[in-house]
Amino acid sequence: xxxxFDPYDDRSEIGRDVLDAHVATTPIxxxxxxxxLGRTRAALGLKPLTxxxxxxxxxxxxxxxxxxGWLGLDLLGRLYPAMSTALAALGIFxxxxxxxxxxxxxxxxxxxxxxxxxxxxxxxxxxxYVLTAWEVRPDIGLLPLALALGLCASATAAGVAPADAPLAxxxxxxxxxxxxxxxxxxxxxxLALAATSAPLEVLRLAAGNVALGLSVAVAGWLLxxxxxxxxxxxxxxxxxVALLGGGAAYLGVSPLLSGMVAxxxxxxAPGRADTIIRDDLRRLQHPLVVLLLIFAGASAQxxxxxxxxxxxxxxxxxxxxxxxxxxVSRVMFELSPGDIGSHLLAPGVIGLAFALAFHHASGTxxxxxxxxxxxxxxxxxxVLAAFALVGPGRR
Amino acid sequence: xRRAAALVxxxxxxIVLRRAMDGDTAADLRGTALAFGFALIAATLAGELFxxxxxxxxxxxxxxxxxxxxxxxxxxxxxxxSDLQIIxxxxxxxxxxxxxxxxxxxxxxxxxxxxxxxGGAAVLVxxxxxxxVLFLAWPWLPIAPDATGLTRLGMTLVxxxxxxxxxxxxxxxxxxxxRTRGPLSELVLSVVVLADLALILGFTLVMQFMRSVxxxxxxxxxxxxxxxxxxxxxSFAFGAIIGAAFALYLRxxxxxxxxxxxxxxVLMSAAGEVLxxxxxxxxxxxxxxxENIAPPQGDAMKHAVERSALPVLVIFFVAAGASIxxxxxxxxxxxxxxxxxxxxxxIWMGVGLGxxxxxxxxxxxxxxxxxxxSQAGVTLGLTIIVxxxxxxxxxxxxxxxxxxxxxxELAGPVLFRMxxxxxxxxxxxxxxxxxxxxxxxx
Numbered sequence: 001x002x003x004x005f006d007p008y009d010d011r012s013e014i015g016r017d018v019l020d021a022h023v024a025t026t027p028i029x030x031x032x033x034x035x036x037l038g039r040t041r042a043a044l045g046l047k048p049l050t051x052x053x054x055x056x057x058x059x060x061x062x063x064x065x066x067x068x069g070w071l072g073l074d075l076l077g078r079l080y081p082a083m084s085t086a087l088a089a090l091g092i093f094x095x096x097x098x099x100x101x102x103x104x105x106x107x108x109x110x111x112x113x114x115x116x117x118x119x120x121x122x123x124x125x126x127x128x129y130v131l132t133a134w135e136v137r138p139d140i141g142l143l144p145l146a147l148a149l150g151l152c153a154s155a156t157a158a159g160v161a162p163a164d165a166p167l168a169x170x171x172x173x174x175x176x177x178x179x180x181x182x183x184x185x186x187x188x189x190x191l192a193l194a195a196t197s198a199p200l201e202v203l204r205l206a207a208g209n210v211a212l213g214l215s216v217a218v219a220g221w222l223l224x225x226x227x228x229x230x231x232x233x234x235x236x237x238x239x240x241v242a243l244l245g246g247g248a249a250y251l252g253v254s255p256l257l258s259g260m261v262a263x264x265x266x267x268x269a270p271g272r273a274d275t276i277i278r279d280d281l282r283r284l285q286h287p288l289v290v291l292l293l294i295f296a297g298a299s300a301q302x303x304x305x306x307x308x309x310x311x312x313x314x315x316x317x318x319x320x321x322x323x324x325x326x327x328v329s330r331v332m333f334e335l336s337p338g339d340i341g342s343h344l345l346a347p348g349v350i351g352l353a354f355a356l357a358f359h360h361a362s363g364t365x366x367x368x369x370x371x372x373x374x375x376x377x378x379x380x381x382x383v384l385a386a387f388a389l390v391g392p393g394r395r
Numbered sequence: 396x397r398r399a400a401a402l403v404x405x406x407x408x409x410i411v412l413r414r415a416m417d418g419d420t421a422a423d424l425r426g427t428a429l430a431f432g433f434a435l436i437a438a439t440l441a442g443e444l445f446x447x448x449x450x451x452x453x454x455x456x457x458x459x460x461x462x463x464x465x466x467x468x469x470x471x472x473x474x475x476x477s478d479l480q481i482i483x484x485x486x487x488x489x490x491x492x493x494x495x496x497x498x499x500x501x502x503x504x505x506x507x508x509x510x511x512x513x514g515g516a517a518v519l520v521x522x523x524x525x526x527x528v529l530f531l532a533w534p535w536l537p538i539a540p541d542a543t544g545l546t547r548l549g550m551t552l553v554x555x556x557x558x559x560x561x562x563x564x565x566x567x568x569x570x571x572x573x574r575t576r577g578p579l580s581e582l583v584l585s586v587v588v589l590a591d592l593a594l595i596l597g598f599t600l601v602m603q604f605m606r607s608v609x610x611x612x613x614x615x616x617x618x619x620x621x622x623x624x625x626x627x628x629x630s631f632a633f634g635a636i637i638g639a640a641f642a643l644y645l646r647x648x649x650x651x652x653x654x655x656x657x658x659x660x661v662l663m664s665a666a667g668e669v670l671x672x673x674x675x676x677x678x679x680x681x682x683x684x685x686e687n688i689a690p691p692q693g694d695a696m697k698h699a700v701e702r703s704a705l706p707v708l709v710i711f712f713v714a715a716g717a718s719i720x721x722x723x724x725x726x727x728x729x730x731x732x733x734x735x736x737x738x739x740x741x742i743w744m745g746v747g748l749g750x751x752x753x754x755x756x757x758x759x760x761x762x763x764x765x766x767x768x769s770q771a772g773v774t775l776g777l778t779i780i781v782x783x784x785x786x787x788x789x790x791x792x793x794x795x796x797x798x799x800x801x802x803x804e805l806a807g808p809v810l811f812r813m814x815x816x817x818x819x820x821x822x823x824x825x826x827x828x829x830x831x832x833x834x835x836x837x
Contacts, residue, residue, distance in 0.1 A: 078481070081428035208415065215408045222401035223436070231701045232439065238706060239435035243405070246428025247412055360425075 051157065051346060051382040056290055057375055060297020071298040080360065081246060083295050086288035087353050088245030088259035089281055094180050094350075095263020096274055108171070111332050112178035115324030115344065116154040120183065122320035123313070124150035130312050136305070138366035144193040145366055148358045149309065151190060152374045153317035154183045157348020157385075168339040175328065176343045180350045181260070187354050188257035194362040195252050209253040213261030216243045220262065221269045224276045237280040252361045256353060289349055296352045296375050299359070299368075306372035313377045318384070321345055346385035347378045402440045409433050409470050423474040430475035434460070434713040435706055442572075442709065451812035452572045453565070453712045457804055460716020467721070476717035479710055484664030485657070486711035487564055488678040492660060493700055494567035494584060495638070495682015496691075503581055513749035513760070514586040517767055518559060518593060520745030521738060526555040528737060536730065538795065539788035549605035554792055556598045557777045558738060558799070561587045562807065563675060565769035568712070569811045571704055576823030579759030580815060583766030588679065591773050592627065598777055602784070609785075630672040634680030637663060641681060642689035645696065652699035657707075675773075715771065719801045731798035735806075738799075742767050759818035766814055769807025770800050 063071045099105040127146035131138070138145050158177035192205035220240035227233035244262055248255040266273040300306075325341040355374040359367040412429065416422035438459040445455030465473040503510065529551040534540045542550055566587045570580050641659055645652075660678060667674035685691065724731065746764040753760075774796060782793040815821050 080425070081431065081478075084428050212408065212412070215404055219401040219404045219408070219436070222397040222404070226397055228443075229701075230698075231705045234702060235435055235439050235706050235709065239432045239439075242428045242432030242435065243408075244432075246426065246430070246432050247408070250412055250416060250422055250426045250429045252422070252425070 052290065053293055053349065053352070053378050054382050056293035057297035057379060060294035061300055063294070064298030064300070066301050076295065076298055079295060080249070082291060083356065084245035084249035084255045085242050086292045087255035087357055088241050088248065089285065089288055090350065090353055091184060091256040091259020092241065092263035092277060092281065094184060095260040096267050096278055097177065098181060098264060098267065108174050109178050109181060111328045112175045113182040114331070115175065115328045116179045116182045118324035118327055119154040119317065119320035120150035120186070122323060123153040123316045126312060126316040134308070139364045140194060140362055140366045141197060144190055145370065147190045148370055149313060151183045151187050152351040152355045152370070153313065153320060155180050155348060155350035155354065156344050157346040168335050171332065171334055172340040172343040175340060183354065184256045184260050187357070188254045191254045191358060191361045194358060194367070205251065205253050208251055209248060209257050210261050212247045212251065213244060213258035214265060216240055216247065216258070217262035217265035221266060221271065221273045224273045225271045233276065234280060237277055241281065249360065254357050256357060292349065292353060292356070296356055296371065299356065300372040300375045301368055302372060303369050305366065305369035309369055309373035310376050313373050314380050317377065317381065318345070345381060347381040352378055398440055402437055405433060405437055413470055423472050426472065426475045427478040430471045430479055431710065434471065434479065435709055438709050438713045449816065451569050451808040453568050453708065454805065454808045456709055456712035457716035460713035461719050464717030466719070471717045476714055479714035480718070482707060482710050482714070484667065484674055485660050486707045488660035488663045488674045489703060489707050490564055490567045490571065491675045491678035492682040493571050493704060494563070495679045496686045498581070498584065498683055498686065500687050503585060506582070509753035509755050510582060510585045510589070512753040513582060513746060513763060514589050516745040516749030516752065517586055517742055518590045520748060521559050521741035522555055524741035525558055525738060526551055529555055538791045545608045549608040550788060552601040553605050553781055556594060556601050557774060557781065557796055558734065560594045560770065560774045560777060561591055561767055562769040562771040562773060563587050563591055565771050565804070565807055566766060566811065568708055569808050572708060573812060573815060573821045574823065575815050575820045577759065577818060577820030579763060579818040580820055582760060583763050583811070586763065587767065595627070626671060626673055627676060630676035631680045633666065633670070633672050634663065634677030635684050637677065638681030638684030639688070642685045645685070645691055646689060649695060652695050653702045656699050657703050715804065719804065720797045724798045724801045727795050727798045731795060731802055735799050735802045739768055759814070759820065762814035762817060765810040768803055768810050770803040774800055
């Protein structure tokens with residue numbers, strides 16, 4: 001029914017990291033944990049137990065304006081170009097991780113998207129209800145605000161299933177891996193909605209987001225294979241990723257979406273563009289993600305609104321993920337609700353990335369509260385996921 | 396063909412983006428990464444086109460910056476160009492570090508006398524010629540035509556010192572990007588570095604003279620001299636310590652060299668701001684220590700330099716090109732061209748005298764003047780000091796010098812690259828033990 005599963009397959013979002021399998025069976029000690037955080041793909045939030053968000057988001061919060069103030073607002077502003085580039089790089093990894101030509105993968109993508117839609121609908125609906133009931137008047141439209149929270153909640157950090165893991169575990173991990181795709185696509189529209197309420201303008205911005213990804217992807221595809229040497233190729237790769245992120249930031253649209261579109265294009269374009277970009281970006285992925293997490297932590301600003309958003313966010317996200325997992329188990333008979341539910345709890349980095357993009361695009365007090373609530377919710381989610389995954393009888 | 400298509404596509408993309416957000420100043424503030432990515436790719440392609448035309452790549456980067464910058468097509472706005480300059484400190488440190496790696500004392504020991512002779516003449520002759528012409532032509536120059544006597548002498552001495560200065564950054568960048576090694580490149584590099592050190596000290600003295608002519612108390616001048624001594628010798632000492640640490644890292648660890656090299660350059664640049672060190676001198680000293688005390692083995696260092704130098708050089712020169720003041724050039728174009736020609740002529744004369752006195756026989760030596768035409772950061776730094784201290788005539792000096800820098804930034808690299816090509820030194824770094832450039836056919 002499904003293709004043979006290889007956890008190190010290139011289709012996985014981030015790709016091969018031989019240390020992951022080792023990490024999964026190693027007892028956790030503080031020194032070991034820090035070493036692991038620095039060296040494995042856990043630094044991308046893909047491994048709930050050793051989630052880097054638990055380390056780097058608090059570090060960012062301590063260093064940021066709300067903490068010691070070493071990372072001031074001016075410095076954060078200067079760092080944003082690197083941040084938009086990091087967001088585009090994450091989008092590229094998601095795009096490269098899709099395999100739409102295989103039926104089994106399309107089925108998994110459909111299941112993952114179903115689970116994501118359930119979470120988005122539940123979280124967004126809950127927030128529309130709650131904010132209306134509380135008579136909260138955010139300085140941004142209620143719908144974009146609720147949708148943004150829904151999108152942030154829908155992303156999951158996929159874990160790692162060793163080759164000898166049960167089929168259910170491997171499928172659940174892959175679904176968790178693919179459930180970022182639809183939120184990133186919808187995110188393009190939500191960010192446009194945050195910028196304007198005119199339907200035609202929203203359509204224009206969303207289309208521009210996709211067109212930007214495509215045009216830069218085509219330019220990159222024309223260049224990568226013909227670079228004269230490694231140094232020039234690295235220049236092209238860095239330049240293309242910066243253009244994807246920078247172009248989106250300039251337009252006020254989603255760098256994640258333009259990156260994902262480009263990644264998908266390279267995946268199916270003739271030549272070695274996908275391999276080249278994956279190999280070159282892999283060297284930068286850990287520093288970029290660590291920077292993103294620290295940036296998110298530093299950008300967070302505690303406020304009453306953020307506090308009000310946090311509780312419902314954590315609870316409804318949990319409910320949404322479990323409901324989504326249950327629904328997926330109804331259409332994929334290989335899975336039981338328990339198999340998939342626990343794999344969907346860890347929020348990882350994509351939700352935070354979307355919250356950052358949303359705040360940057362709208363720049364309002366409400367979007368800052370969303371970012372703060374999502375940052376805090378991510379920490380709580382990671383702790384919950386750790387308990388869910390390492391509890392008695394699991395792994 | 397594919398590269399041309401990619402370039403056209405990128406240009407169209409950026410034009411559409413700029414049109415879509417036309418007049419949105421907030422978008423400009425968000426445009427740094429866009430400008431960075433666009434400049435990195437498009438200027439690299441432009442540089443390659445220049446290389447095919449046997450011109451220096453950095454001229455391609457500069458012209459690309461000029462063409463796409465705020466004074467021409469405005470694809471890179473003034474805000475974006477200014478944001479791109481955030482890389483300047485890193486670029487200058489990296490360029491100087493690479494230059495230090497190319498100066499081997501064992502190799503140049505035998506030529507030290509010649510370097511001093513050529514360098515001395517290359518500074519003194521232009522200084523005398525320009526000072527004489529400026530003093531005589533002062534009433535017709537739009538700076539302070541009414542000045543007479545000692546005031547006029549002080550003003551002309553200040554202007555002459557600024558005009559004679561060279562550009563170590565551009566010199567090193569041309570050597571690095573054309574992978575040059577040989578007697579001519581070593582001669583020019585040594586002369587430029589030593590001459591600029593001498594000129595910075597000379598500048599301190601003439602500024603002090605001008606202050607005393609103006610009737611200043613002299614406190615500022617007394618403070619400036621130790622400051623510059625700290626600036627120069629402190630920078631060298633700091634760089635030497637960093638270089639020793641880097642050499643130790645190379646020996647003991649030797650991994651992730653690209654990252655460590657960039658981190659070292661960032662450190663020298665940041666420390667320069669905090670401790671008032673000159674990153675150019677610190678990094679040069681660091682490179683000298685690494686090359687002369689613990690020379691790197693194998694290709695790891697070479698690869699690290701290649702990987703880090705290309706993107707940094709591209710952005711640095713695109714930002715410089717985008718910041719060229721075309722308005723100043725238009726305003727004082729005639730005078731700037733005249734002075735630039737006079738400066739080039741006097742450098743040619745000085746180098747000719749120096750080469751004859753040193754008895755240098757290799758074919759490249761007589762072309763060394765072509766490597767001394769460039770002007771950039773040092774000159775601009777000196778003129779900024781003049782403008783801030785003497786807001787009236789100093790500001791007009793700044794406009795004139797900025798116009799001349801624009802000319803020299805464009806013409807200097809082309810001339811130097813031509814000289815290096817004629818001397819057969821281009822690509823010398825890639826030849827095993829390739830130090831005999833002048834013996835090779837051009």
